[in-house]
Amino acid sequence: MAGEQWSGWLQRCRESRSLVLVIVAIALLLDNMLLTTVVPIIPEFIYDMRHPNATLSQHLDEAVHHGPTTTTPPTTPGCSCAPNNSNNSPLEFILSTPPTDIVLQLLMLQPSVTYTEAEPPTLKSLVTDPYIILAAGAITFANMGIAMLEPSLPIWMMDTMSASRWKQGATFLPASISYLIGTNLFGPLGHKMGRWLAALIGLIVIGICLMCIPLAKSIDDLIIPNAGLGFAIGMVDSSMMPELGYLVDIRHSAVYGSVYAIGDVAFCLGFAIGPALSGTLVNTIGFEWMLFGIAILNFIYAPFMYFLKAPPTKEEKKSLIVGDKSSVRYVSYENEEDEHE
Known part of the structure; x- marks a missing residue:
């Protein structure tokens, strides 16, 4: 009985145009939110990889107090890891977020192929x-x-x-x-x-x-x-x-x-x-x-x-x-x- 109720509720949800519209809108929102969240931190992430002895935040602090500078700290050739020892870097947090972008779509959306004349x-x-x-x-x-x-x-x-x-x-x-x-x-x-x-x-x-x-x-x-x-x-x-x-x-x-x-x-x-x-x-x-x-x-x-x-x-x-x-x-x-x- 419970299975039939669940199946009927799921079918009604799948037939609801409003709910499908909301799911698609949320998917597009999360997709663009991920893009706009990653883009601003990429320069800092790459800068910290290339300059392990001085992070970008230190560079900015020096620029605020002493004005923009054209000199950069010495780089470490071949450095391929993030300089910070923190386990909660912004990029790692974003990449570890579970795709909850998918569960709604799998439950509600039923893609199918339709043939036309x-x-x-x-x-x-x-x-x-x-x-x-x-x-x-x-x-x-x-x-x-x-x-x-x-x-x-x-x-x-x-x-x-x-x-x-x-x-x-x-x-x-x-x-x-x-x-x-x-x-x-x-x-x-x-x-x-x-x-x-x-x-x-x-x-x-x-x-x-x-x-x-x-x-x-x-x-x-x-x-x-x-x-x-x-x-x-x-x-x-x-x-x-x-x-x-x-x-x-x-x-x-x-x-x-x-x-x-x-x-x-x-x-x-x-x-x-x-x-x-x-x-x-x-x-x-x-x-x-x-x-x-x-x-x-x-x-x-x-x-x-x-x-x-x-x-x-x-x-x-x-x-x-x-x-x-x-x-x-x-x-x-x-x-x-x-x-x-």
Whole structure:
């Protein structure tokens, strides 16, 4: 009897859309919380590995009392362990947190494969679609700027502002809050004003905010540029992800798995290229010119969003192809008549 009650309760929970929505939202929240928690402490973690005789906190204390310094303590070659003897380092605590990210999902969610009458578009046809590539590229360039900032901004703040640990982490808070506002606001608003226009404006605002960040002299000066950056990224993401689904609807068939996978790949590509290039670019051209460069790329890419204003539909593509074939046949027929005469 108890087993039947448990089974009935579990089935009702699985049929509840609200509960499923809450579980997915919590999963996304924890995923992004883990990312934003790890990013600010990575520079200190690596610094302590490379400088076992003087931790970053000591370096910051000296910088606060004596001003920024360019000298660093001698390093120990080949050191591959954390310098602190504490067993509760931030990274170890995060990695040891049990994935409670999974128990809810296993209990409630029942993924299954559904078959539809429409033939799904091939991945090749989606990847070669220029309009899908334009939308995916906007997601990549929009997120590349913040991805470059995450590993380099805390170090730049240490060098120029002698920023403490909590300031290094708190500087990303305005971007996170404004991103939440931007994604919720421009979901419906982007549909009314035109998703292409929302993405175009978003890319321009991203470029402006990136160019303003190196001008900051204190953490207070970073609030507005970071908030504008998060808001503009939200504009682009919340506009281009639905645009990918719309492009599949009008140009292929209404099967969305592959195209949303392309959107996720574009998002991940921005967060892969950004940190990978950040360290090299900061060492070669400097923090300021790195941000100016990615800002210019956003400015250059923004006008291409106009091509998404009225993309041709599947029927228009077919009509164009048939028209081209008919014109070819007509020209061939005239050539045959000329040769006959």
